[in-house]
Structures are given as structure tokens and as C-alpha cells.
Amino acid sequence: MSDPVLSLRDASLSLMGNAGRVDILHAISLDVAPGETLGLVGPSGSGKSSLLMVMGGLEQASGGTVKALGQDLTAMSEDGLARFRRDNMGVVFQSFHLIPTMTALENVATPLELAGARDAFARARAELDAVGLGGRADHYPSQMSGGEQQRVALARASAPRPRILLADEPTGNLDETNGEAIIRLLFDLRDRHGATLIMVTHAAELARRCDRVIRLRDGRIVDDAARQAAE
Secondary structure, X not given: OOOOOEEEEEEEEXXXXXOEEEEEEEEEEEEEOOOOEEEEEOOOOOXXXXXXXXXXXXXXXXXXXXXXXXXXXXXXXXXXXXXXHHHHEEEEOOOOOOOOOOOXXXXXXXXXXXXOOXXXXXXXXXXXXXXXXXXXXXXXXXXXXXXXXXXXXXHHHHOOOOOEEEEEOOOOOOOHXXXXXXXXXXXXXXXXXXXXXXXXXXXXXXXXXXXXXXXXXXXXXXXXXXXXXXX
């Protein structure tokens, strides 16, 4: 059996608020296999997005360990985490996070340039073609619809060929038609690049397509089921 791409052991997350410490995640333990598609579901405030952020090193776990590709994220500095994400992870946010002063092509090319890729713009153009936006490469985010902006964000996340792709409510700001298109693209990216795909979602249709679904409540895992069992 191959080693897990992600492995959490008793991972917890606590943050300080105006009223004192808030415990968000409680002793989360799980493994994610290479190439697996994992859905994180649960009610608002259950800790789904926080768990995704901990998996990506975007939030530092307060306790326990988080390992990705055999590397202990909990032992890395902020600079070390940034380099690790640059080289190994792609992240897609619900709110797109495109750079407004850059064209679609420049947005997709930026992480490739930061990684030192000499063919950054050629690869960026190929990724935009793959998500159906080759004709919009020179447009700015303000000139594109929400669905188009999310496709640019997907192209940007996948262009460096990440081994782990994290998506936080990737269809949350989209209508049904655009949401369905993004779902197809996410799974196409997984198939083309062989990435492990982990998604936070409220969309039942998206969760049903995952190999495995983890349900959270109050910062704890309350169900962990393979697709066959879930159906």
C-alpha cells in the first residue's frame, strides 16, 4: 500500500478571539491516499474550511501533526510552507483571489514564474485553453463573469502540476450551469495531472462524485465513508 499524500494525527486548531480562545478543530486524524478525491462536508461552522487550511499549511495546527508528501508541515517556517505549497499544492478559493491588475494569462503564469519556469507563459496559455478560455487570455478579471474568473483560478492552481489540489467551495459563488462546468473541470484536472483532490463543499452533487466523504460537526469527524457506502 502506498504512503498517504496527507496524514493528520490528532490535529487541532485553536484561535484567539475577542472573547478568548476558540477551539475550532479537535483531534483530527485521517490519511488521504494518492489520487484520491476527498469531499469535506458539514454545516456552516463545522470546521470544513479550517481543516482544508490546516491540510495546506495555510493555518498552522495548534496541536498534533500534519504531514504532506512525507514532510511535517507543523515543523516548517512560514517561508518553508510557502515554498512547499508553491512546489506541491494548488489552492482554489470560493472568491477566486485573482490579481485585478493582471490579465488572465498573467494571473495563470505568475505561480509558474515564481517557480522559475522558463516556459511560464506557454504553459499558462495551454492551461487557459484546457479550461476553455484561450480566447480570454488578454482580458482582466473585471471583464470576465464569475464562472470565467473561477476557471482562470482553476487554471492558475493546476498550471504548476501540483500533486495536491485543494478547493474551498469552488462552486459556492456560481449559478448551477457554471457550477456544473467547474465540477467537470476539477475532475478533468485530476485525471489529466493525477493530483489528489480535496474539496470543501455544500453541494450534494459534488460530494457524491468524490471517492470518499468526510462529514464534520463542531470541529470533529462524525462520518468517514467511501462513495459506495455513502450511496
